[in-house]
Amino acid sequence: METDEELVKRTLGGETDCYGVLVQRHADYLFGLGMRFTAGNREFAEDISQQSFLRAYKYLKSFNTKKKFRQWLTGIAVNCYKDLSHKESQYLSLEVIDEPSYTPDLGGNTGFFELIKPLAEDERTIFTLRYVYEYQIDEIAEVVGLKPGTVKSKISRALEKLR
Amino acid sequence: MNRLEAVIEKEKEISYSQRDKDLFRSHILILIHQEQESKKFIRKLCLALFLAVGTLSLLFSQINEIANDFTVGLSDAITGDVLTTVVFSYGLLFALLALLKKPDFIFN
Numbered sequence: 001m002e003t004d005e006e007l008v009k010r011t012l013g014g015e016t017d018c019y020g021v022l023v024q025r026h027a028d029y030l031f032g033l034g035m036r037f038t039a040g041n042r043e044f045a046e047d048i049s050q051q052s053f054l055r056a057y058k059y060l061k062s063f064n065t066k067k068k069f070r071q072w073l074t075g076i077a078v079n080c081y082k083d084l085s086h087k088e089s090q091y092l093s094l095e096v097i098d099e100p101s102y103t104p105d106l107g108g109n110t111g112f113f114e115l116i117k118p119l120a121e122d123e124r125t126i127f128t129l130r131y132v133y134e135y136q137i138d139e140i141a142e143v144v145g146l147k148p149g150t151v152k153s154k155i156s157r158a159l160e161k162l163r
Numbered sequence: 164m165n166r167l168e169a170v171i172e173k174e175k176e177i178s179y180s181q182r183d184k185d186l187f188r189s190h191i192l193i194l195i196h197q198e199q200e201s202k203k204f205i206r207k208l209c210l211a212l213f214l215a216v217g218t219l220s221l222l223f224s225q226i227n228e229i230a231n232d233f234t235v236g237l238s239d240a241i242t243g244d245v246l247t248t249v250v251f252s253y254g255l256l257f258a259l260l261a262l263l264k265k266p267d268f269i270f271n
Contacts, residue, residue: 016195023188032179049181053191054198112174115167131171162167 004069012060019060023053026070030077036128037081039113047084052077074133075143078125085121115162123158130155207263214259221252 002010002018004025010018030052034045056063056076063072112132116124126144129135137155141148181187225248 016192019195020188020192023191024184027181027184027187028179031181035179036174045179046181050187050191050194054194057191057195111170115170132174159167 005065008060008063008065008069019057022069026073029070030073033074033077033128034081036112036116036132037125039117039124040110044084048077048080051080051084055080071139071143074129075145078144081125082121118161119158123154123161126151126154127158211263214263218252218256218259221248221255
């Protein structure tokens with residue numbers, strides 16, 4: 001099986017279909033990330049996933065093949081989540097409605113979605129990456145484009161809110 | 164804190180699946196192709212406009228001279244610089260149109 005980095009190189013070489021393999025490989029991961037960032041909003045999560053893949057393709061040349069593709073993709077997903085949540089008021093209206101917008105058969109942990117709802121946008125992403133995906137502080141800092149110290153303080157603030 | 168840890172541990176065990184993954188992949192690839200085609204079209208359009216403006220200005224730069232020659236005498240007009248310019252302009256136009264029909268040659 002080809003690695004992500006090899007597929008990126010082939011995509012950049014003009015084999016666009018190789019990007020399809022990357023999409024197939026990381027679709028669940030990005031969707032899950034979106035579900036957790038949005039506290040279970042399926043439509044929003046799917047939009048984040050789609051926009052992330054499109055943006056990743058657009059900026060594929062800037063990807064450093066010495067680094068992990070998934071981590072790079074995570075950074076893009078975080079930015080897409082921020083951009084979309086600012087732009088799309090439709091998602092806000094969905095959150096206002098006191099009904100779960102996710103499909104129950106997903107087996108989503110409603111406890112987790114309820115847990116992270118009081119958190120601000122950036123706290124949610126950082127908290128999720130740290131505790132669910134077990135990213136290291138330095139990795140999170142790189143992904144979200146903040147200093148490690150800032151990431152630590154945001155995690156502390158998030159934990160205080162949740163206690 | 165225990166409740167927090169329990170919720171997180173439970174969440175870690177859950178895996179989410181993108182609906183219709185094959186369809187999703189095709190959709191992404193179609194959007195990418197559309198975007199690429201749209202960019203190519205805009206570049207072609209810009210090039211075509213540039214060529215059209217260039218060719219027309221080349222032709223119209225001689226229009227006064229042609230008009231004068233026609234008023235003075237038709238026989239003089241079909242000679243010399245004007246004829247050369249017209250041949251050159253149309254030659255250039257056809258060459259560029261031929262190039263436009265081979266976009267791969269220009270854009271890839």
